[in-house]
Amino acid sequence: MEEDICEIRLPNGKVKKLAYGKVKLAVGVAGLLLAAALGSAGYFYYQLADYRQEAAEFAEYKVHKQEQQNKLQQLLQDNEKMLRDMAEISNLEKKLRRAIIRDVDSSKLGVAPAAETSGSGGGTYTGKGSGEPLDSKTAMGVLEAQNSNIRRMLESSKKSVSELLGEIEGRSGTLASFPDRWPTVGGVVSSNYGGRTGPIGGGYEWHVGLDIAADFGAPVYATAAGTVTQAGWNGGYGRYIKLNHGNGYETAYGHMSGLAVTAGQQVIKGEIIGFVGSSGYSTGPHLHYEVLADGQNIDPFYVMRQ
Template structure:
């Protein structure tokens, strides 16, 4: 017996009345079901792909935000590096000024000049952050500081000795004010009789009682009556210098006393071999009288 093909009837009813029957062969339903499964599969696939795209878009946005933050941080580091390099350059210039000052101190201290290692500005510091450029610049600055510290450690003791000598050398006037030099250093006419005599100092006219000041740091070698100089004070200074202050009316120091430059030694008078109130001032170098005029300049000892 021959088998009849399978058929399906689809009944379509219209609201309000009337209907229609649609007869479909069996393979048509299978085709529709297949199309339905295919459409559903395509939608599921597209949904999964869309989800992956959304995940990738989220990751891309996060990476973009991270890149912007890194860019801002890099720019901040570059700005910081530029500031550090400027500070290093300014410090280098200050070190150069200090180096020149140290060279002058070495000259005054009698030391040979020594050039410190130059502090260089690192050329590669304008690119990235606070990296090799600024680190190398500050390394050079630190090296310069260490070099200057070493030089100062050498200069300070020598300079202290030099300043001690400068403070001890006779310098300046023994009077704050005077009426002029009435008798100079050298051969002069004898004020007490005929002929000529050697005058071993300078005579300063000044009123009786005018304070007399030490022209340098020293020790009182003698203080009292000293023959033709009357009441006088003799100071011992460094490097074989001595100064004498004669014809005083009154003394203000005693033998063995240490005195500073500018300290009062006594007061103007007319004691000893004198024709009137004045100060006799002598400078001796290793026991030999020298002309005191060059020593009256306040700056001669630092030359």
């Protein structure tokens, strides 16, 4: 039996003869290929949509995790600063007691605060050992509770120090050598004592004093009577003065534009010792002010009159 022939006229005028069976086969194969292509396209589109959803969920997870890490880091830094503050206040309290207890009615001073237990002050956390690491949520809960307890202990210690300072205020001559006054007239605290981002090089650093922004050339006053132990250029501090007030207290003043005293000179409380400037490593006119007790830097606000 003769096979049916299909004639196909090409654009150039030629005639192409094909058997119907071959044409049907070619059409069938083309249909299968088209169906496979459509199926593959649908599959890949589904996979792409699923990937995009997973990518969005993963990005959200990373953001949430980073937020948790940032909060944990901030809690750890707060915890570290408060523990430093706690140690400094405790040392300052001991020093004040040692210096004045023989002349003060101790019944008015109270006692040093004791560590809190789980049943006092509303605390609910007690220390327990564990061989397993804490997850982020639990760690944040523990740090928040620790910080809350340390804050209460800090307030108690500050109250005790305030009582000590209050008792010595009436003693003639004692306050003259106690660094409790502000070192400038006015001014704004541009950087507090403690952890901060470095103003020049960036990065985390521990700032051991107060930065007080004031007008260039404004007077700088001795915060207590004492002896000038240093007066001159001191590296990044620029023009710098250090005073020894006796009884373990010292104060330091940096970045000044000029000095009004020399090493070895005796100064009285409130005497002008220099002028606000921007010498050394400085971003603008201000006074860097430090207070030291027994050679250790403390937050000047602990001894300043509020």
